[in-house]
Amino acid sequence: MEYILIQFVNGLCQGSIYALMAIGYASIVGVTGLVTFAYGEVMMIGAFAAYYTFQYFADQLLVGILASFAAAACMGFLVYKICYERFFDKPRHISLICTIGFSMLVKNLAQILFGANTKAMPSVIQNFFLDIGPVRINAVQLIIVATVIGLSGALYLLFNKTQAGIRLRAVNQSRQAAALVGINVKRTILFGNCLGCGIGGTAGMLLAIYYQSLSPTIGSTFGNKAFASAVAGGMTSIPWAAGGGVLIGVIENIGTAFLPNSYRDVFAFVFLFIVLLLRPEGLSKKEGIRP
Amino acid sequence: MLKVENLSVSYGYVTALTDVSFEIHQGEIVTLIGSNGAGKTTCLMAISGLVPKETGKITFLGIDITHKSPNRIVNMGMSHVPEGRQIFPSLSVHENLLAGAMGRPGRTKAQIAEQVERMFSLFPRLKERRNQGGGTLSGGEQQMLAIARGLMMDPDILMLDEPSLGLAPILVEEIFALIQNIHRQGKTILLIEQNAAMALSIADRGYVLESGRIALSGTGRELLNDQQVRSIYLGG
Known part of the structure; x- marks a missing residue:
């Protein structure tokens, strides 16, 4: 029983990172209207940006957050330019396949540039422990959760209290109507895509810190988890995507209390499978309907 | 013109x-x-x-x-109020109007707030529903919102x-x-x-x-x- 409780707490921590990934993913899908398969690689680049920053410049978490966000947002710019900009009026699968190609390119270039072997992520968080009853929480977990909550709060304000937020949500709901009220739709999509990728990059860094390791091939697992969380939450609803992320984290960790650790990924996708069987539209309720 | x-x-x-x-x-x-x-x-x-x-x-x-x-x-x-209204369903009435103000950049917050008030006096029913989601309005109210949104930029x-x-x-x-x-x-x-x-x-x-x-x-x-x-x- 105690073990399950401990796994539950671990799950919350890991789930909070998944939530952050899913928030980024849902922002991208919401504003571009397209599923992306380059997200995992964008997160990987974010993690590596933080890794090199910690190695050569400063081993402070805040600097790492900025570096990972900036690097991943730049990747978002490239994804937009290569995979989206020319294809808005074309069939959707063109952009989709383009992101698959882009992700392969980035993954392989990263193996050449960074080396294919797994690296140890420097520990930038001063470790201490907090004992609450039988559960021991370490500093890494606390700070990760705090970072995720802080970033989510900042995003909430951005989306709900600023002009840019209204623009993003308007484009998300109707591109044509957004253009007709004078919103520059393409620039808003570019901004939303970079923002979502930046969030993903920071989430990638947090995962690398959590696992204390990173390699150029971690992207696909990351990307799949983000995808699963966002789909479970209903794809474009940001709060529900975050909820989906936390749920998947918790289910994974409680699952590993009963089955070997190598089954970890099974839980995420079986969960997604069940959600989609029971509620094909995801967990969120559809918008625009009277409660 | x-x-x-x-x-x-x-x-x-x-x-x-x-x-x-x-x-x-x-x-x-x-x-x-x-x-x-x-x-x-x-x-x-x-x-x-x-x-x-x-x-x-x-x-x-x-x-x-x-x-x-x-x-x-x-x-x-030039303001175009599209067919079928196309208001933003999950933005509130007030936010829909703010989105309408994007068509005319360079105005101050106070000027935009003033324009919102002008719309509310033209469409009193929208004022009662200012914090409601656009998608929860009735058809007639949605049409009023769409017109008000189109007027927000003072076209x-x-x-x-x-x-x-x-x-x-x-x-x-x-x-x-x-x-x-x-x-x-x-x-x-x-x-x-x-x-x-x-x-x-x-x-x-x-x-x-x-x-x-x-x-x-x-x-x-x-x-x-x-x-x-x-x-x-x-x-x-």
């Missing part, structure tokens, strides 16, 4: 508009009537830059806008696409009274309607679109009394 010359538009192999020309002067209400599929909506979308044009030239305030992007055209002072010309579509007769009258009210405040209006009788009765001039071509034009009164128009669009 707005001049459309020899406009042709087609979707793939289907021709939607052929050689359409018309003109709107400052301070007029002009209406474009025609049956379903005559090309009325396509015409507005082409003016706003939402569909590519095959041939033709569109000038607004003396500037060629034929190949400008939609948001640029809006920024020049020089307001283009309305089927504002009476799907509304109860009493609401249709209310909407038309509103359009006249907006016109009295000095706005130029291009109105597209299937409800030809109502539209012609408030319009200075009208054009009749028939399968993508301008078939007839004249003052509102002339068209109302035209035998052909009466038999086809006014039911005898």
Whole structure:
């Protein structure tokens, strides 16, 4: 029983990172209207940006957050330019396949540039422990959760209290109507895509810190988890995507209390499978309907 | 003020508009009537830059806008309230109005707030619902919100696409009274309607679109009394 409780707490921590990934993913899908398969690689680049920053410049978490966000947002710019900009009026699968190609390119270039072997992520968080009853929480977990909550709060304000937020949500709901009220739709999509990728990059860094390791091939697992969380939450609803992320984290960790650790990924996708069987539209309720 | 010359538009192999020309002067209400599929909506979308044009030239305030992007055209002072209202369902009423203000960048927060208040006095029902999601409003309220959103940028010309579509007769009258009210405040209006009788009765001039071509034009009164128009669009 105690073990399950401990796994539950671990799950919350890991789930909070998944939530952050899913928030980024849902922002991208919401504003571009397209599923992306380059997200995992964008997160990987974010993690590596933080890794090199910690190695050569400063081993402070805040600097790492900025570096990972900036690097991943730049990747978002490239994804937009290569995979989206020319294809808005074309069939959707063109952009989709383009992101698959882009992700392969980035993954392989990263193996050449960074080396294919797994690296140890420097520990930038001063470790201490907090004992609450039988559960021991370490500093890494606390700070990760705090970072995720802080970033989510900042995003909430951005989306709900600023002009840019209204623009993003308007484009998300109707591109044509957004253009007709004078919103520059393409620039808003570019901004939303970079923002979502930046969030993903920071989430990638947090995962690398959590696992204390990173390699150029971690992207696909990351990307799949983000995808699963966002789909479970209903794809474009940001709060529900975050909820989906936390749920998947918790289910994974409680699952590993009963089955070997190598089954970890099974839980995420079986969960997604069940959600989609029971509620094909995801967990969120559809918008625009009277409660 | 707005001049459309020899406009042709087609979707793939289907021709939607052929050689359409018309003109709107400052301070007029002009209406474009025609049956379903005559090309009325396509015409507005082409003016706003939402569909590519095959041939033709569109000038607004003396500037060629034929190949400008939609948001640029809006920024020049042209507001287009689209068919089916297309309000933002999960933005609140207030946020929908704020989105409408994007069409005119460079105003201060206070000026925008003032404009919001002006809209609330024009549409008191929206004020009661200011924090409600746009999608929870009734059809008539949504249409009012769409018009209010279009007015938020304080446009020089307001283009309305089927504002009476799907509304109860009493609401249709209310909407038309509103359009006249907006016109009295000095706005130029291009109105597209299937409800030809109502539209012609408030319009200075009208054009009749028939399968993508301008078939007839004249003052509102002339068209109302035209035998052909009466038999086809006014039911005898």
